[in-house]
Amino acid sequence: MSARAGIVVTGTEVLAGRVRDRNGPWLSDRLAELGIELAHIGICGDRREDLEAQLRFLAGEGVDVILTSGGLGPTADDLTADVVARFQHREMYLDAELEQRIAAIVEPLLKRWRNLDPEAIRISTRKQATIPEGAEVLGPAGTAPGLVVAPAPGRDGAVVVVLPGPPGELHRLWPEALATAGFREATANRSSFEHEMLRMVGIPESEIAETLRIGEERIDGLDELEITTCLRRGELEVAVRYEPPARGAWEGLLGLVRERHAPNLFSADGTSVDEQVAALLSGSGRAVAVAESCTGGELAGRLSAPAGASAYFAGGVIVYADEAKVRLLGVDAELIKRHGAVSAPVAAAMAAGALERLGAGAAVSVTGVAGPGGGTEEKPVGYVCFAARLADGSALARELVIPGERADVRDRSTTVALHLLRRLLRGESADL
């Protein structure tokens, strides 16, 4: 029986959808690495009774450890430490040593901001240094300390790890949390799970459902695998988790998927198309250039996101206007007039132009109708043309009608462009 965990993300701004929660997913990854099973993530507002309800729910589900994020700031709506103290039957007290440490952190900030009220700072510091008795203190990172709070002596229940809301601060405190006595005792029982991930492109979910049904007949122990499938950004992901003795069933499943879906399976080791393209470019000595219209910079943004991208990302040109396509990329104005700005010939000319103008070894281009306006019967919203080209003249092209709203069309177009570039760099054809 593996240790089980729950996560509570607090914050009215998260509950209200104004801020995207990045901590739940990040903590979920960390727990998986540790072999701790995550049962639930709960999101609630900055209200005492709602946070208490979440803690009670998770405790009732029998988890060994509860991770909270948020509610450690200096304002009155930051009440996590206080709620957790009460939940664990512990008193709050002002930790004078912690108050001094926070004051020392705040001091340089006082110089950076003008006209701050020192009394306001003192009150904030004191609030953040008031913690549950017996808590193990983490950090602080930023000005808020993290806390590991076990149930009061003589009581049973989950240990609560209280972490700050800002993701950078939470990341910095996490290793300290793992090292505390409270966390280690609560999570002593860990199973080791294997995690596998298959990624496919150009295949509907029903085909995988059928493959899994066939697998049930053919593969011994398939039910020992926890399999989840998911459509995401135009790709199909199949995630598989199992305990080591079920390795044979996993290998059977992998074989079956390879047998039935070889052309669609682009990743059997969990790597994303972004990572594969980065590796292909790094290894080739080629720098890549981008020419995009409807994706408006998002394709370049995705290619340049990884650390170290400057080694293989030459740059890009974003051209909406026809004139800019001519001027910045050397696209023939006649070509645009004849075929339209959204057309396969213009996509090809954009890739060739980016390759030449940025002195790159590879180029990829996108031109399309992202919507909501601009569609015609012949070229509806979602119609997008792609081209990829290498310095040696080899090239691939695709055109597609991509379903969805403007943001979806833009996002999925970046995925299609990355796959086209991947196939060209691997010397494959464009067709799936």
Next chain:
Amino acid sequence: MSARAGIVVTGTEVLAGRVRDRNGPWLSDRLAELGIELAHIGICGDRREDLEAQLRFLAGEGVDVILTSGGLGPTADDLTADVVARFQHREMYLDAELEQRIAAIVEPLLKRWRNLDPEAIRISTRKQATIPEGAEVLGPAGTAPGLVVAPAPGRDGAVVVVLPGPPGELHRLWPEALATAGFREATANRSSFEHEMLRMVGIPESEIAETLRIGEERIDGLDELEITTCLRRGELEVAVRYEPPARGAWEGLLGLVRERHAPNLFSADGTSVDEQVAALLSGSGRAVAVAESCTGGELAGRLSAPAGASAYFAGGVIVYADEAKVRLLGVDAELIKRHGAVSAPVAAAMAAGALERLGAGAAVSVTGVAGPGGGTEEKPVGYVCFAARLADGSALARELVIPGERADVRDRSTTVALHLLRRLLRGESADL
């Protein structure tokens, strides 16, 4: 007493952090518009007992309506309809009419994909047409129907609205869900809440905490306002919710914030800096051009994201290499040699170059060290230079050291660039 709701997002891929949940925040917005109070969002994996636990938890919290998303697909891990049926004490049955409707939707897909197994499709269709007795059927959008399932006759409890996981499908079914008898009866008691949002830039959270403390002394009825503050993408947001009689307290708070933080308050009506820049550009007849290095396309992506951006977004150039800066933007190579690629003079020359090369009326540029490598003592990771320029020669510049990891530096840099552009378009100075 307002109607209360809870949301359950199912999906092991969401729980495991592989997919970002977009449905919770979207549904949260819709509920707020309706004056229905959202108490909790829960995320759990595709496991029967975990979904049941979430439903029980929300029912125990006394919510009137539970919205679920996900788990309606054709694979065996899609079990929401079945779990909800049991929760509401209703049997599952195959709805023959629904089966025919889904089959009609699937038919064109059969032509699009090659080599599909018709039997696999039939099984999938039948699974998706098997629903709880007495359920009101929504859609289908995609191939999965939504469901509104009230408790079985003679039983109390929340109505459960079962929605599909893909955001586009969920959005399409939502208006139908609102129109069902089950939803309308469950949410008959709605308060009308007012929602306000203040956005500030260049101010720490402790200053707002102090302003709220002053407000408690000076403003009658301040405790009738539900106030949450949040740091986000380098901005400080203050969200305020109140019932109409508390309007006077809100006006008092707004007055106090204007009095204490006028230079930092850039939005009192909830508009984002993105929306303000879009409005300023639309109204000016100016198109904007972008020149970026460390943000790698993300600034252009943000400027071009709104529907209708093609009216005012001229395009952009992404230049990592020095040579590209010279070639594509006409930056003087001597200037780069003298000051370095990450410097205020080069940022200014990049903006001027983008303005000229893209024939734009406004331009904004970013050059910086996003990290993790490339930092020096003089120009550490996070050091970023910004420039904005109009065709009439007026210009603003900033330089900053932005804290955080690579993704944070890139993201916050786009926010700073938008603020600089906003101030220039409004004829303000760069200094805060």
